[in-house]
Amino acid sequence: MSIVTLNNRALKDATAVGTTTGLGDLVFISRSTASSSSSLSITSGIDSTYKEYIFVFNNIHPATDGANFQVNFRDGGSDYDATKTTTFFNAFHDEADANTGLNYFAAHDLAQSTSFQSISLAVGADNDQSTSGKLHLFEPSNTTFVKHFISQFDSYESTNYSTNYFVAGYCNVTAAIDGVQFKFSSGNIDSGTIDLYGVN
Amino acid sequence: MALVKYNNRSILNVTALDSLASGGLNLLATNNITSGVSSSSFTSNIDSTYDTYLFKFINMHPASTNTHFRVNFRDGGSNFDASKTTTTFFSRHKEDDSNASLGYDNSRDLANGTGYQDIYFDTGANASDECGSGTLFLFSPSSTTFVKHFMSVSSSYGDTPRAYHNFMAGYCNTTSAIDGVDFKFSSGNIDSGVIKMYGLSKS
Numbered sequence: 001m002s003i004v005t006l007n008n009r010a011l012k013d014a015t016a017v018g019t020t021t022g023l024g025d026l027v028f029i030s031r032s033t034a035s036s037s038s039s040l041s042i043t044s045g046i047d048s049t050y051k052e053y054i055f056v057f058n059n060i061h062p063a064t065d066g067a068n069f070q071v072n073f074r075d076g077g078s079d080y081d082a083t084k085t086t087t088f089f090n091a092f093h094d095e096a097d098a099n100t101g102l103n104y105f106a107a108h109d110l111a112q113s114t115s116f117q118s119i120s121l122a123v124g125a126d127n128d129q130s131t132s133g134k135l136h137l138f139e140p141s142n143t144t145f146v147k148h149f150i151s152q153f154d155s156y157e158s159t160n161y162s163t164n165y166f167v168a169g170y171c172n173v174t175a176a177i178d179g180v181q182f183k184f185s186s187g188n189i190d191s192g193t194i195d196l197y198g199v200n
Numbered sequence: 201m202a203l204v205k206y207n208n209r210s211i212l213n214v215t216a217l218d219s220l221a222s223g224g225l226n227l228l229a230t231n232n233i234t235s236g237v238s239s240s241s242f243t244s245n246i247d248s249t250y251d252t253y254l255f256k257f258i259n260m261h262p263a264s265t266n267t268h269f270r271v272n273f274r275d276g277g278s279n280f281d282a283s284k285t286t287t288t289f290f291s292r293h294k295e296d297d298s299n300a301s302l303g304y305d306n307s308r309d310l311a312n313g314t315g316y317q318d319i320y321f322d323t324g325a326n327a328s329d330e331c332g333s334g335t336l337f338l339f340s341p342s343s344t345t346f347v348k349h350f351m352s353v354s355s356s357y358g359d360t361p362r363a364y365h366n367f368m369a370g371y372c373n374t375t376s377a378i379d380g381v382d383f384k385f386s387s388g389n390i391d392s393g394v395i396k397m398y399g400l401s402k403s
Binding site: 096 | 225285287288289302304312345346351373375400402403
């Protein structure tokens with residue numbers, strides 16, 4: 001076989017090379033942008049391609065002051081109602097330096113519930129207030145095991161607290177998770193972006 | 201022109217492919233510290249190109265004992281002095297199996313403070329293997345509408361000696377863009393370590 005010599009010109013306009021489907025270990029899949037949205041649903045790109053998915057949230061801003069940002073999962077059909085058992089704790093500190101703490105928050109965990117799971121609480125609706133963070137979803141297409149997820153957010157709360165929220169748990173189903181939905185407990189998602197990545 | 205078919209062997213040594221989509225994690229800068237420096241700053245490439253920036257600090261080793269690894273942010277001008285409100289908590293456990301605990305640390309948080317924020321603490325130079333490693337996310341630093349959220353998780357080797365698992369988060373309480381990030385120890389130089397800054401693709 002002859003030796004093929006490559007140069008920049010030969011590859012300049014290539015958009016895909018053979019079996020090289022991604023460069024790097026974190027692969028961008030999609031961006032969802034809120035604009036006075038009642039919810040944001042991500043229903044494509046969540047399959048067996050990756051063992052781990054990461055959702056990254058930038059400046060999720062509520063229309064309603066003090067609303068809780070929430071997630072739910074679709075395990076077949078069209079409803080976001082996967083059964084979940086979760087843990088919930090937070091660290092908080094107010095701008096006046098009067099109140100700090102680290103607490104388990106039993107009012108916001110779930111025990112075999114199909115309800116939405118809060119992942120960041122009491123987000124303020126002032127112009128500069130928002131919440132940002134990330135959520136990891138592990139092997140959603142697995143049909144043997146439950147589906148674990150872990151999230152961490154920082155919230156600029158309506159009462160001028162910085163609160164760091166930690167939620168983890170599992171969808172207690174062996175059906176594949178093929179969709180994820182985010183919304184506020186009341187009112188619209190006024191603005192913000194959610195980027196979905198796959199981890200090679 | 202003949203159709204050229206490439207295979208893995210033929211492109212083995214190609215290191216760059218024009219207009220080919222890159223991965224989602226884009227390395228923007230590496231500060232490789234091999235001799236003492238007072239601080240390690242990132243003052244370029246923090247802009248609207250990416251919405252999410254990730255810093256990885258690896259094996260940060262101080263010159264002094266009982267010192268704290270810290271961060272601050274630049275919101276205009278040349279000083280790293282953005283106003284911040286933060287939370288800090290940690291779990292810890294000594295090598296002699298004592299002092300296992302989990303708690304909020306209100307001696308290290310900030311309430312609209314402009315000082316440096318501790319990421320991890322009580323590490324030192326007593327032994328050459330003492331260091332700390334972890335990550336820090338910075339969200340939408342170029343936004344001029346919202347505050348700038350950040351979150352850090354790290355593991356560190358405490359002076360006593362003991363293991364720390366450290367959690368810090370908060371926001372720069374400013375609508376000015378953040379265009380620089382500075383890391384240093386509370387006393388003495390950074391003796392060695394590597395800090396990498398990545399941008400996460402948004403398309």
